[in-house]
Amino acid sequence: MAVGLGPMSTLHPVPGFELGIASAGIKRPGRKDIVVMRCAEGSSVAGVFTTNAFCAAPVILARKRFLGPVRYLLTNTGNANAGTGESGLAAATRTCARLAELAGVPENAVLPYSTGVIGEPLPVEKIEAALPAALANLSVDNWADAAAGIMTTDTLPKGASRQFEHDGVTITVTGISKGAGMIKPNMATMLGYIATDAKVAQAVLQDLLRDAANKSFNRITIDGDTSTNDCCMLVATGQAALPEITAASGALFAALKQAVLEVSMELAQAIVRDGEGATKxxxxxxxxxxxxxxxxxxxxxxxxxxxxxxxxxxxxxxxxxxxxxxxxxxxxxxxxxxxxxxxxxxxxxxxxxxxxxxxxxxxxxxxxxxxxxxxxxxxxxxxxxxxxxxxxxxxxxxxxxxxxx
CATH class of the missing domain: 3.10.20.340 (ArgJ beta chain, C-terminal domain)
Known part of the structure; x- marks a missing residue:
């Protein structure tokens, strides 16, 4: 039973960030276990990743690609695609290539994420078959469904959202995470995704995420085990009608930093509250x-x-x-x-x-x-x-x- 963790509060849509959910039946028939996220063209993306030397194939690919133009994030549950060697890397690459083909974007614009059992071959065909349904389901209002779609041993979905105004413009920061066991992050959490419609230069966004992760996700532990698949991503879609944040200074940056930290802290503590078997x-x-x-x-x-x-x-x-x-x-x-x-x-x-x-x-x-x-x-x-x-x-x-x- 999750400790002090109830239903999620309202998760505000982030303009320029859509989420689609589908069922591949990776571990259980009918389970919604595929989540596709689409970023508006021109979005900047920051990421922090596990330091585990046996990092999963999707971590290797996402870490290589996130600095380039990113359009899609592809997540599967039920299979970690970790400890799978070259064949696992080929499988992750293939699923990204198929999503890129369906969406009409370059293959490098797709980042993969996996969570689940370590050491099992990724069921590529099941994932590929579910991609059209996930794309058809894309919506800015699907945060709650996506939070459920990335769960493994979690008992409840985890999400948090903040809004603030700057010069009469409302800025939104919304995020979801999953994790309940194998938690002692050495960068972030098992899987976490945060998006904002602010426009932020990539270098500033990266420092912002690293700082937020160090104050939140890197301060939690359930069992002392750092996962092979830990990733946390921060996407800035730039859809808000405000100037780009190009330096870590000023009122707009300070407000955004506070909102990102609050969302990160709420998500990180939700992981602990939902720790496997936790009563305290x-x-x-x-x-x-x-x-x-x-x-x-x-x-x-x-x-x-x-x-x-x-x-x-x-x-x-x-x-x-x-x-x-x-x-x-x-x-x-x-x-x-x-x-x-x-x-x-x-x-x-x-x-x-x-x-x-x-x-x-x-x-x-x-x-x-x-x-x-x-x-x-x-x-x-x-x-x-x-x-x-x-x-x-x-x-x-x-x-x-x-x-x-």
């Missing part, structure tokens, strides 16, 4: 670090600990596990006598041991909540970082034990 949404906040990196090291040590995650599932305030994780995070010359640890506002540890005011009942009350904050003050400096994660439940094990059955 956990914020790990590390303050007082000498560097941002050591704050991240401590935050991920806590977020990835199976002992802490299972204690969270059991609502067990076993605070010693948190201290152990902080201590093994690799922070040099860590003085434990300076460290304070809190569950929400309840002090559980201070000066290297149990806080004098702490009682087990206080800890148990916080741990019983669906949403919990673990706050760690290192007492070393002024840097802070926040990571969002989940507990580890019986259901997570069941989902991943039965993933291919």
């Amino acid at each position: 949404f956990v914020t790990v906040q590390v303050n007082g670090g000498a560097t941002h990196q050591e704050c991240l090291d401590v935050g991920y040590a806590v977020s990835h600990s199976p002992l802490i995650k299972t204690a969270l599932f059991a609502s067990d305030p076993n605070w010693g596990r948190i201290l152990a994780a902080v201590g093994r995070a690799g922070v040099p010359d860590l003085d434990v006598s300076l460290i304070d640890v809190y569950l929400d506002d309840v002090a559980i540890a201070s000066r290297g041991g149990r806080a004098a005011s702490y009682t087990e009942d206080q800890g148990a009350k916080v741990m019983a909540q669906e949403e919990i904050t673990i706050r760690i003050d290192l007492g070393r400096g002024t840097c802070s970082e926040t990571i969002w994660t989940t507990d580890l439940s019986h259901e997570y094990v069941k989902i991943n034990a039965e993933y291919r059955t």
Whole structure:
């Protein structure tokens, strides 16, 4: 059951960006598992991609092509086309070529994306057969259907949208994402697509996406596994009647940056809330670090600990596990006598041991909540970082034990 994640709010159409959904039956007959997205001619596109060395064939192609003129994004679920070698690359190239032929655009103007089981051959014929229906379904109003179409083990579709006005013109930023397991992005999320009708130079757009991803998608973890298929794309269609943003400055850029960050943050947190088998949404906040990196090291040590995650599932305030994780995070010359640890506002540890005011009942009350904050003050400096994660439940094990059955 997704933690605090309900139906999506209104996803505003983005002029110049259309989405079409169809069924190829890749993993299940009748399942809407193909999503085609069409960008207006002249759109600029930014992308961030997985750092996994075994990156999927579609990642290799999309990473090569996204700087050129892009017109279509093609996504399939049910098959990751990863760990498939040269034949996988040929399969991804073939599906792009067929879509390009049907749409009347150059082959390099199509970017592929896949998600699903790793190591299985891509069913090219099924995808090719579904493309005409996906093209016929193209509409600016299909964001919600597309959010459902890119799901795998997700229990709910994920989308977010913001609008703001500049000089009397309304600018829209809308995005969707998918992901529920194999989540510890090292760039973005499992799959994410954000579009805006602002006109933005590609270099500015790339920096904007990278910054937004680092503050959102790169601050979430469910199980510590970086996927082979992680991609997040930001498309600026340029359809709004405003001047092009050519520098990271000015009121228009600042407003757009805030909207993109808010959409990215909402999508990233939705992935955590819908984590496989998750019953808790956990914020790990590390303050007082000498560097941002050591704050991240401590935050991920806590977020990835199976002992802490299972204690969270059991609502067990076993605070010693948190201290152990902080201590093994690799922070040099860590003085434990300076460290304070809190569950929400309840002090559980201070000066290297149990806080004098702490009682087990206080800890148990916080741990019983669906949403919990673990706050760690290192007492070393002024840097802070926040990571969002989940507990580890019986259901997570069941989902991943039965993933291919």
